Amino acid sequence: MTGSRFRMGLIAMSMALWTAGCATPSPRHIMACATAPIPVLHAPDADRITTTLSVLSYNIEGLGWPARAGRADDLRRIGRHLAALRRDGRAPDIVLFQEMFSGPAKAAVAASGYPAIATGPNRTTRARGVTKEALPGRSHFRRGELGLHLTGSGLAIASRYPIVDGAMHAYGRRSCAGIDCLANKGVMLARIAIPGVPTPVDLYNTHMNSRGASRAPHSRNLAAHDRQSLEASAFIDRTHDDAYPVIFGGDFNMRRSQPRWDNFSRYQSFHLVHRTCVEVGSDCEVRLNWSGDKPWMETQDLQFFWPGDRVSVRPVRVEAMFTGKAGDPALSDHDGLLVTYQLSWPRSAAVTSNC
Numbered sequence: 001m002t003g004s005r006f007r008m009g010l011i012a013m014s015m016a017l018w019t020a021g022c023a024t025p026s027p028r029h030i031m032a033c034a035t036a037p038i039p040v041l042h043a044p045d046a047d048r049i050t051t052t053l054s055v056l057s058y059n060i061e062g063l064g065w066p067a068r069a070g071r072a073d074d075l076r077r078i079g080r081h082l083a084a085l086r087r088d089g090r091a092p093d094i095v096l097f098q099e100m101f102s103g104p105a106k107a108a109v110a111a112s113g114y115p116a117i118a119t120g121p122n123r124t125t126r127a128r129g130v131t132k133e134a135l136p137g138r139s140h141f142r143r144g145e146l147g148l149h150l151t152g153s154g155l156a157i158a159s160r161y162p163i164v165d166g167a168m169h170a171y172g173r174r175s176c177a178g179i180d181c182l183a184n185k186g187v188m189l190a191r192i193a194i195p196g197v198p199t200p201v202d203l204y205n206t207h208m209n210s211r212g213a214s215r216a217p218h219s220r221n222l223a224a225h226d227r228q229s230l231e232a233s234a235f236i237d238r239t240h241d242d243a244y245p246v247i248f249g250g251d252f253n254m255r256r257s258q259p260r261w262d263n264f265s266r267y268q269s270f271h272l273v274h275r276t277c278v279e280v281g282s283d284c285e286v287r288l289n290w291s292g293d294k295p296w297m298e299t300q301d302l303q304f305f306w307p308g309d310r311v312s313v314r315p316v317r318v319e320a321m322f323t324g325k326a327g328d329p330a331l332s333d334h335d336g337l338l339v340t341y342q343l344s345w346p347r348s349a350a351v352t353s354n355c
Contacts, residue, residue, distance in 0.1 A: 024102075024103035024104075024106045024107060025106070026100075026106055026119040026122065026152070026156070027106055027107075027109045027110035027117045027119070027156065028117055028118065028119060029110075029114065029115055029116055029117040030116065030163075031115040031116035031159075031161075031162045031163070032162070033162045033164075033193060033195075033354075033355035035115070036160075036161050036162050036193070036194075036195050037160060037161075037195075038195045038196060039051045039052070039053075039194055039195065039196060039197075040052075041196055043347070046347070047346060047347055048344050048345065048346060048347060049344070049345055049346075049347055050342055050343060050344045050345075051194070051196070051197065051342075051343050052316070052340055052341065052342055052343070053093050053094065053194065053201065053247075053313075053340070053341045053343055054092045054093045054094070054338060054339070054340045054341070055092060055093065055094045055095075055096065055203070055247055055249060055303065055338070055339050055340075055341065056092035056094070056095045056096065056321060056336050056337070056338045057095075057096040057098075057205075057249035057250055057251075057301050057302075057303055057336065057337045057339075058095060058096070058097055058098070058301075058321070058322065058332070058334065058336035058337075059097075059098040059099050059207070059251045059300070059301065059332060059333075059334040060075065060078055060097055060098070060099055060100060060105055060108065060109075060331075060332050060334075061074075061099055061332040061333045061334065062075060062099045062100050062101050062102050062104070062105025062106075062108070062154065063099060063101050063102060063105075064101060064102035064103075067179075071102065071104065071105075072102075072104040074331040074332070075102070075104040075105050075107070075108040075331070076104065076107070076108060076111070077329060077331050078108045078112075078322070078331050078332070079107065079108035079109065079110070079111030079112050080111065081322075081329060081331070082095070082111075082112035082113070082114075083111060083112055083113040086112070086113050086114070086160075087113075091112075091160070092321075092338055093159065093160050093161065094157065094158070094159050094160070094161075094192065094203055094247075095112065095114065095156075095157070095158045095159075096155075096156075096157055096203065096205040096249045096250060097109055097154075097155065097156040097157070097158065097205075098154055098155060098205070098206075098207040098250055098251045099154045099207065099251075100119075100154045100155065100156050101151045101152070101154045101183065105154075109156050109158060112158055114158035114159060114160060115159075115160065116158070116159040116160070116161065116162055116163045117156060117157070117158045117159070117163075118156065118157050118163050118166045118188065118190045119152075119155065119156045119157075119188070120152070120153040120154070120155025120156065120168050120186055120187070120188035120205065121152055121153040121155070121168050121169070121170035121184050121185075121186040121188070122152040122153070122184065123149050123150070123151055123152045123184055124149075124184075125152070125153075125168065125170040125184055125186070126170065127169070127170040127171060127172040127173060127175075127186075128169075129234070130171070130172025130173075130174065130175060130227075130231060131172060131174055131175065131227060132172075132174055133174060134174060135174060135177060135220050135223050135224060136217075136219045136220050136223050137216075137217050137219060137220045143178045143179060143214070143215040143216055144178055144179040144180070144181050144182045144215070145176075145177070145178065145181050145216075146181070146182070147173065149181075149182065149183060149184040150182045150183070151182065151183050151184070152183065152184050153168075153170065153183060153184050153185050153186045153188070153207065154183060154185075154207060155168075155186065155187075155188050155205050155206070155207060155250075156205075157188065157190040157203055157205050159190065159192055159203075161192050161193060161194050161195075162192070162193045162355060163190045163191065163192060163193075164191050164192070164193045164200060164354055164355055165189075165190075165191035165200075166188065166189055166190050166191060167188070167189045167235075167239045168186060168187070168188040168189070169186050169187050169188075169231065169232075169235040170184050170185070170186040171184075171185050171186050171187075171227070171228045171231055172227065172231065174227070175209075175224055175227035175228050175231060176209055176224050176228075177209055177214050177216035177220045177221040177223070177224035178209075178210075178213075178214030178215045178216030178220070178221060179210075179213065179214050179215050179216075180209045180210055180214045180216075180221075180224070185206075185207055185208070185209070185228070186206070187204060187205070187206040187231070187232045187235050187236075187250075188204065188205050188206075189202060189203070189204050189235075189236075189239050189240075190202075190203045190205075191203075191244070193354035193355055194343075194354075196351060197311060197343060197345070197351070197354075198310050198311055198345050198349040198350060198351050199243055199244045199245070199308055199309075199310055199311050199354065200244050200354045201244060201245050201246070201247065201308075201311075201313070201343070202239075202240050202241070202244050202245070202246040202247070203246075203247050203248075203249075204232075204236060204246065204247070204248040204249070204250075205248075205249060205250050206228075206232055206248075206250040206251075206252070207250055207251045207253075208225055208228045208229070208232075208250070208251065208252050208253045208254075209221055209224040209225045209228055209253060210253050211253060211257065211260075222257075222259055222260065222263075225253065225254075225260050225263065225264075226260075226263040229263055229264040229266075229267050229268070230267050232267075232268075233267035233268050236248070242308070242309060243308050243309045243310065244308045244311070245305070245306065245307050245308040245311050245312065245313040245343065246270070246305065246306045246308075246313075247303060247304070247305050247313065247339075247341065248268075248270055248303065248304040248305070249301075249302065249303040249304070249337070249339075250301075250302070251300050251301055251334070252264070252300060252301075252302050253300050254297075254300065254302075255297065255298060255299055255300045256297055256298070258297075261297070268304070269306075270304035270305060270306045271304060271305050271306060272296055272302065272303075272304055273302070273303045273304065273305065273315045273318055273339050274290075274295050274296035274299075274302065274318075275296060276314070276315055277315055277318050278290065278293070278295060283316065284314075284315045284316055284317065284318060285316065285317040285318070286317075286318055286319075287317065287318065287319035287320070288318060288319060288320055299337070300334070301334060301335070301336075301337040302337070303315075303337060303339050305341065310345055310346070310349050311343055311344070311345045311349075312343070312344045312345070313341050313342070313343055313344075314341065314342055314344075315339050315340070315341055315342075316340055316341065316342045317339070317340040318337070318338070318339050318340075319338050320335040320336060320337065320338065321335065321336035321337075321338045322334075322335055322336045323335050
């Protein structure tokens with residue numbers, strides 16, 4: 001067999017294996033508002049009411065073979081562990097999943113037992129309103145730049161509260177570099193209705209282009225990340241209602257890359273949980289071992305937030321999950337980032353049905 005025929009055969013085999021995950025449907029659960037649990041509401045003073053909302057961002061390393069091998073058992077354990085936490089009343093209220101690519105990964109998200117689940121762009125979701133300008137350098141099929149997607153975005157949002165609206169955006173084909181182009185990466189919105197809270201909360205989830213793991217040259221993967229940052233910002237501007245608080249999390253792939261941070265910050269003005277909680281005098285409880293004065297530069301997994309017109313939001317605790325410590329198994333190449341937020345609103349604010 002010639003070298004070119006061998007490479008084409010290898011690509012065909014990889015396509016078949018990657019798309020095998022498509023045989024497992026993406027988990028989608030719809031929850032009736034009437035069945036939603038009532039959160040604990042507090043009245044710390046005569047003027048305001050508060051409650052909490054816990055949000056976990058977790059990259060579950062759900063790639064299929066040949067990208068990853070032997071992941072099925074750990075993925076099943078992720079689903080079982082979250083389901084057990086839910087039975088005990090200790091699970092996060094919301095989970096932002098990334099890398100839900102393979103069949104076992106999709107099954108794990110479904111097995112977590114959350115009554116409301118929405119998913120992001122699938123393999124065939126079209127990118128709209130994106131640039132057609134070529135990236136720096138040349139594309140190459142050997143690093144996955146085939147001009148087609150073998151899998152969807154791998155994004156899902158699971159919630160204990162009803163998801164009353166949603167939207168998604170697939171990043172453009174000229175906004176990805178290297179192996180990342182095999183997945184139809186993007187950003188998604190799930191609008192959550194919490195009983196007793198005057199407005200819904202907008203939850204956004206994304207997974208952005210990697211650096212060295214993409215196998216694309218630096219200038220090329222940096223430009224792709226910049227374009228995705230711009231597209232994510234435009235999508236949020238287009239879909240977010242300023243009346244609602246917003247939480248934006250995911251795998252941003254900006255660890256130790258000041259150029260990526262600089263580009264991302266040009267488009268995004270949300271408050272960063274890490275930066276807020278590290279400030280002197282902050283009443284945010286940090287249960288992580290942070291070193292240095294910029295701990296956000298040491299991780300890919302981040303959460304951002306912004307208040308609504310009537311409901312404010314701020315982080316009050318930040319910690320890790322799936323760390324490998326006693327009773328908390330490490331089941332992915334990422335820890336989970338768990339942030340507990342306080343939602344607060346005037347007692348005089350009218351509470352209406354968000355469904």
